[in-house]
Amino acid sequence: MISFRSFVVRPSSKLLFFPKHVPRQYGKSVFSKTSAYYEQISSNPIRMASTTSTRMMGSSMPESRKRAKRGEYSQLESDDISHFSNLLGKHRVIxxxxxxxxxxxxxxxxIKGQSRLVLRPKNTNEVSKIMTYCYERNLAVVPQGGNTGIAGGGIAVHDEIVISTSLMNQIVDVDEWSGILVCQSGCVLETLNEHLSQYDLIVPLDLGxxxxxxxxxxxxxxxGGLRVLRYGSLHSSVVGCEVVLADGTILDCMNTMxxxxxxxxLKHLFIGSEGTLGIVTKVAIQCPPKPKAVNLAFVGINNFQNVLETFRLAKRDLGEVLSACEYLDQETLSAVFENLQLKSPIESSFPFYxxxxxxxxxxxxxxxxxxxxxxxxxxxxxxxxxxxxxQPSHIKNIWNIRERFPEALLKDGHLTVYDFSIPLESFNEMVEETRSHLGPLAKRVTGFGHLGDGNLHLNVTxxxxxxxxxxxxxxxxxxxxxxxxxxxxxEHGLGSIKRDYIYHSxxxxxxxxxxxxxxxxxxxxxLNPYKVIPNK
Amino acid sequence: MISFRSFVVRPSSKLLFFPKHVPRQYGKSVFSKTSAYYEQISSNPIRMASTTSTRMMGSSMPESRKRAKRGEYSQLESDDISHFSNLLGKHRVIxxxxxxxxxxxxxxxxIKGQSRLVLRPKNTNEVSKIMTYCYERNLAVVPQGGNTGIAGGGIAVHDEIVISTSLMNQIVDVDEWSGILVCQSGCVLETLNEHLSQYDLIVPLDLGxxxxxxxxxxxxxxxGGLRVLRYGSLHSSVVGCEVVLADGTILDCMNTMxxxxxxxxLKHLFIGSEGTLGIVTKVAIQCPPKPKAVNLAFVGINNFQNVLETFRLAKRDLGEVLSACEYLDQETLSAVFENLQLKSPIESSFPFYxxxxxxxxxxxxxxxxxxxxxxxxxxxxxxxxxxxxxQPSHIKNIWNIRERFPEALLKDGHLTVYDFSIPLESFNEMVEETRSHLGPLAKRVTGFGHLGDGNLHLNVTxxxxxxxxxxxxxxxxxxxxxxxxxxxxxEHGLGSIKRDYIYHSxxxxxxxxxxxxxxxxxxxxxLNPYKVIPNK
Incomplete structure (x- = not known):
């Protein structure tokens, strides 16, 4: 056991139990069918998006999870495919x-959608032309980025055309003086981080x-993710964006100041509206300096009150260097041990970490x-x-445990992740009450989350x-x-899954x-129908 | 001369030249007619709000500064006054x-407005009842807080009814765990800071x-102010607000998470829309921990390139403890010396500080x-x-110089303050080009501002x-x-003064x-007509 009483900052042999190259699989796109992760979760049943699939959905399915009725949009025709092929070339029309x-x-x-067409534009003008046409033809669309959402916001409910931003991946500019990055919206977060490294900058968000x-x-x-505590929300760091509206209008909310x-x-209307008001095509974002030093402590705690006390002390004593403050319960860590065969960074078990x-x-x-x-x-x-x-490798190993929570829980068979803001004092009470409420209907009910931001992830497997x-x-x-x-x-949005619960908040x-x-x-x-805002 | 080469942190006798109790006059409300400041600036001519006052405005006045035509609103009648007196009591109807x-x-x-009625509600319901009545009667209103704006946003253009939030000054709650403060919208910033002190918290903004x-x-x-660099914009720290809309609807965007x-x-629509979309009646804001230590350096710099280099170095080496980074030119400091008889914190003169x-x-x-x-x-x-x-008193003395820039410049006779975001490299070039462009038409053209946020205040006296x-x-x-x-x-908004220039940005x-x-x-x-958005 490494006691803090004899704490020195040094490589810890305790951390070496992690495989050297743990594949970072959470968030791997399901596009890649060769992804091991994709195979691993094949046991997870697919529900239809906001669905009533009779096979899987019994009469006890909550009304809100039932598939919305298809809107009166036009049906896709072969002429439409031809039009898009002329516009983008055949290889970008799937x-x-x-x-x-x-x-x-x-x-x-x-969740499973029923889209029959995927378009892969490379720039704003192409998105605009697609939308102009769809607006004219009354064809519904769903914008999709990395497809890592968990509220169904990026998945078609019926036969909406998927507009994938994956090929819109150009970095436009980095201003060294101001630290403002301008890029197309399809840039992958980690790719941006790698690019920013030469300027000693980082993107102001980090997520699994x-x-x-x-x-x-x-x-x-x-x-949201791990660093909202430190760098604030995207409403602060996004200084500008360019958006294509439903009728193809390119709305310039770009600003590099x-x-x-x-x-x-206006830009704030598009932050968090899950592609239902416009398709974000370009972003300008304020990037903070890359920290010269990072340290990560993993601690065991005997009761939840002490989790809160530790957080309060961390805010006061670590102040401006505190960059993440996560909590997890033993049930979450058990899933990691049992399902991924990873070991804890510390030897003893505690109710909380x-x-x-x-x-x-x-x-x-x-x-x-x-x-x-x-x-x-x-x-x-x-x-x-x-x-x-x-040491970076050891820090990465510990964060890797955190990032693999969903994967570990998924391996139970089926996972529902809830994403709540509640008063900190209620975090563990909620997990326990839910566990007791569900009884044998759940295999596991666990809690972890961004304690520093009041954000609990409640998991039911x-x-x-x-x-x-x-x-x-x-x-x-x-x-x-x-x-x-x-x-x-x-932080996950409402998508199709939670939109009918909007009145709860x-x-x-x-x-x-x-x-x-x-x-x-x-x-x-x-634009992205059946999402976020419920029908009257 | 105190050289940094022999730098030690200690009380500096150099700072004691400030009067012990410099009245903090910038921002003092003009409500108080006994305010010395109000007397001091009596030499400053009053222009009518977006005005064409023939006395002061020659034919060369820019079109955009001319008073907008009165909208087709109802005229205030004695029955209206009676109605409001019944609602609020006579002493809150001015x-x-x-x-x-x-x-x-x-x-x-x-700027001078032509309002003939001021209402002073104490709570949201009263604001709602006022607006319900005004909506019904088609009476225009202008919400006003501390009346410290400089774009005319809080001043009537014609005879709008002023709704003053000054009596809506109740602090509702402070959550010690999350650091979130909830209060009515009329709370004065410094009063909030004093209240938060017992929780070791501060408000995340600071301005003169x-x-x-x-x-x-x-x-x-x-x-904006001095600490945007550190705590981000209000779009990040304001977690919720309550707003009364034009028709009296109370829109609940309150949230304490x-x-x-x-x-x-939705709340972001009301942040920065200058009371033209709704009247903010309640705010929930995330408050950071009170710093345990503050230091302030005042430095002289020989050329503008070195101002930029110093900023870049500060960002890298001071990193997370950097909480403000202001610049000013010698011309600004000269106004402080000449008009307020203050002395510089350092003996020699430099082009920049x-x-x-x-x-x-x-x-x-x-x-x-x-x-x-x-x-x-x-x-x-x-x-x-x-x-x-x-030492806090010395820090306050130096900040006091900064806060009194506008007052010092005003004493030249008349002051126009511009408030721009431009690339950092252009800051001084803009000041110099404007000075050269105006020639003898200006007494002084100076520059200072929030360098760390790319925000230049250009001043013409x-x-x-x-x-x-x-x-x-x-x-x-x-x-x-x-x-x-x-x-x-x-950071100052468009108000009535700049609304016609909106297309420039x-x-x-x-x-x-x-x-x-x-x-x-x-x-x-x-709601606050003639402001922010120009007529077609």
């Missing part, structure tokens, strides 16, 4: 059923899916701060045991999908959140104005 | 001309007007970082001389207001900004959608 499957299934393999997810998708879903107070701040990361401009200072903080946390008995990593479990879980969990004035989607007036906004920007409702 | 003057004149005394400005006004104008991705992010602040959780670490940074900056000859303050100066300055300065794809209002499509949004939320256009 009609082959097996190729389309990757675009029709989400990465959790929980970073090797697949695209910046445009991040913007469209207001993605950090501050701009000229008129209404935290991952506390510092990033700063002076390694010595950061280590001193972290050391003093941990000494205090141990002397106050908030923290029972722990280990620290400061089953050996195989059972609609009765879902029917018992929902709206139970949503009611729990609403009673505490929380958010039923902290938003007032009828607010939803009514959202509907009016949708009507204003997309009068025919062709 | 009709006395001399009392109203403070609400009709902006703090720069540059903090002793008068109100949080609701800050939100409505997306106020940091992260929420349920539906369209910077104020570089660190705030952190460990004083020793911060001092080490600042010391190492300054040593490097001096050895590279970026910085020529400087002084450091670490005259001994007395001369419309020919304005006509020569505009659109010259706006064209300069537009050519560099900058923002013509970085925004595309026609964007403005057209803004107009549609206005129509959606305020179909009769009664």
């Amino acid at each position: 009609t082959n059923e097996s190729e389309i499957e990757g675009y029709n299934v989400d990465w959790l393999r929980a 899916a970073k090797e697949s997810c695209q910046l445009g998708g991040n913007v469209s879903t207001n993605a 950090k501050k701009d107070n000229t008129g209404y701040h 935290m991952m506390i990361e510092t990033s700063g401009s002076n390694g010595k200072h950061d280590e001193e701060k972290l050391s003093m903080f941990l000494e205090k946390a141990m002397s106050k008995e908030f923290v029972a045991d722990g280990t620290i990593a400061s 089953m050996e195989e999908f059972n609609p009765a479990t879902l029917a018992k879980a929902e709206p139970f969990v949503y009611n729990y959140v609403a009673q505490r004035k929380g958010s039923i989607s902290s 938003k007032s009828p007036q607010a939803v009514s104005y959202m509907r009016e906004l949708k009507r204003l920007l997309d009068p025919k409702g062709i | 009709t006395n001309e001399s009392e109203i003057e403070g609400y009709n004149v902006d703090w720069l005394r540059a 007007a903090k002793e008068s400005c109100q949080l609701g006004g800050n939100v409505s104008t997306n106020a 940091k992260k929420d991705n349920t539906g369209y992010h 910077m104020m570089i602040e660190t705030s952190g959780s460990n004083g020793k670490h911060d001092e080490e970082k600042l010391s190492m940074f300054l040593e490097k900056a001096m050895s590279k000859e970026f910085v020529a001389d400087g002084t450091i303050a670490s 005259m001994e007395e207001f001369n419309p020919a100066t304005l006509a020569k300055a505009e659109p010259f300065v706006y064209n300069y900004v537009a050519q560099r794809k900058g923002s013509i209002s970085s 925004k595309s026609p499509q964007a403005v057209s959608y803004m107009r549609e949004l206005k129509r959606l939320l305020d179909p009769k256009g009664i």
Whole structure:
């Protein structure tokens, strides 16, 4: 056991149990059928998007999960395919059923769409031409980035045309003075990070899916992740975006200045609206300096009150170098042990664990701060045991455990991930109450999340999908959140799965104005229908 | 001379030349007629809001500065006054001309409105009832907070009813775990800071007007200030708001969770829309921990390239503890010396100066970082001389110089403050080109600003207001900004003064959608008319 009492920052042999090259599979696109991950989750049943597939959905399926009725859109015709082939060239117009499957299934393999056409534009003008045509023809579309969402926002519900942004992957500019990056929306997050490295900059967000997810998708879903605590939300760091509207209009909300107070701040309408108001084609984002030093502590904690006390102490004592503050419960870690055969970074078991990361401009200072903080946390008995990593490979290994939680849980058979903002004091209570409420209907009910941002991921696994479990879980969990004035989607969005629960977090007036906004920007409702805003 | 080469953090006797109790007058409300400041600026002529006052405005006044035609709103009648008196009580319905003057004149005394009625509601329901009545009667209103704006956004253009939020000053809640403060919109920024002190928290923004400005006004104008560099914009830190719409609807965008991705992010429509879409009545804002240590360096620099190099070095070496990075030119400091009889913190004169602040959780670490940074900056000859303050009173004295720039410049006779985002490399070039362009038409042309955020304040003073100066300055300065794809209002908003220049920073499509949004939320256009969005 590595005790913090004798803490020194050094390579820890304890960390070497990880395979040297653990494939980073969470977030791997399902496009790649050769992906091991894709194979691994083949046991996970596919539900139809907001579906009523009679095979899988019993009468106990919550109403909200039933497939919405198809809108009165035109049916795709062969002339349409010809038109798009002329516009993009045949190789960027996908009609082959097996190729389309990757675009029709989400990465959790929980939802299946019925799209029969995928378009792969390379630039804004092509997106605009596609939308002009679709608007004229009244054809519905669904924009799709890296397909790493888990609320169904990027998956067709019926036969919407998929507009994939994957080929819109050009980096336009990096301003060294201001740190502002401009790029097309299809750039993969980790690719951007690699590019920014030469300027000593990083992208201001980090999430498990970073090797697949695209910046445009991040913007469209207001993605959160591990570093919101440090760098704030995308509403702050995205300084501009370019968007194609439903009728093909290219709306220029581009701006490469950090501050701009000229008129209404339209760009925020497209941050987090999940592609239902416009297709983000270009993004300008403020990138912070790359930290010169990073340290990561993994600690075991005996009760949830001490998780909170540790967080409060970390905020006060680590202050500006605190860059992530995650918590997980023993049930989550057990899934990692059992299903992925990984080992814990610490020897003993505890009911709770935290991952506390510092990033700063002076390694010595950061280590001193972290050391003093941990000494205090141990002397106050908030923290029972722990280990620290400061070498990049060791840090990566510990984060790898965190990033593989969903994969580990998926291996139980079927996984439903909930994503809530609730008061911190209720985090563990909610996990326990849900576990007790579901009883044997769930294989595992676990909790982890971005404690520093008040964001709990509640996970329910089953050996195989059972609609009765879902029917018992929902709206139970949503009611729990609403009673505490929380958010039923902290960072994953509503997509098709949660849109009917919007009233659990938003007032009828607010939803009514959202509907009016949708009507204003997309009068025919062709952009990503059946998502986010429920029908009246 | 205090050289950084022998730098130690200690009280500097150099700082004691400041009067012990310099009244903090910038931002003092003009409501108080006994304010010395109000008297001091009485030499500043008052222009009518977006005015054509024939007395002061010659034929060379730019079209955009002319008063907009009055909209077809109802005229105020005695029955209306009776109605409001029944609703609020007589003492909260102001009709006395001399009392109203403070609400009709902006703090720069540059703009004068013609309102004949001021209402002072205490809560959201009262605001809602006022708006329901005004909507029914087609009476135009202008919401006003601390009246510290400088674009005319809070001043009536014609006879709009002023709805003052000053009595809506209740703090509702502070969540110690999350650091989220909930309060009414009329709370004064500095009062909030004082209240937060007991929780070891601060508000995430700081500006010269903090002793008068109100949080609701800050939100409505997306106020920036000194700490955007560190804490990001209000689009990130404001987690929720409550808004009364034109027809009296109370729109609940309240949320006390940091992260929420349920539906369209409506609250952002009210951040920075200057009260033209709704009246912010309540705010929830994420407050960061109070820094345990603050240091402030004031340095002299020989050329503008070295200002940029110093900034780049500060970002890299001070990293996470850098909390403000301001620049000013000698011409700005000269105005402070000449007009306020203050002395420089350093003995020699330089063409440029910077104020570089660190705030952190460990004083020793911060001092080490600042010391190492300054040593490097001096050895590279970026910085020529400087002084450091670490005692709160000395820091306050140096910031006091910064906060009194507008007051000092005003004392020339008349001041026009421009507020631009442009590429950093162009900051000084713009000041020099404007000075050369205006020649003897200006008394002084100076530059200072939030360098760390790319935000230049360009100042033009005259001994007395001369419309020919304005006509020569505009659109010259706006064209300069537009050519560099900058923002013509970085943090002050458009108000009535700059609304017709919106196209210099925004595309026609964007403005057209803004107009549609206005129509959606305020179909009769009664909320703060003649502001932000130009007529077609």
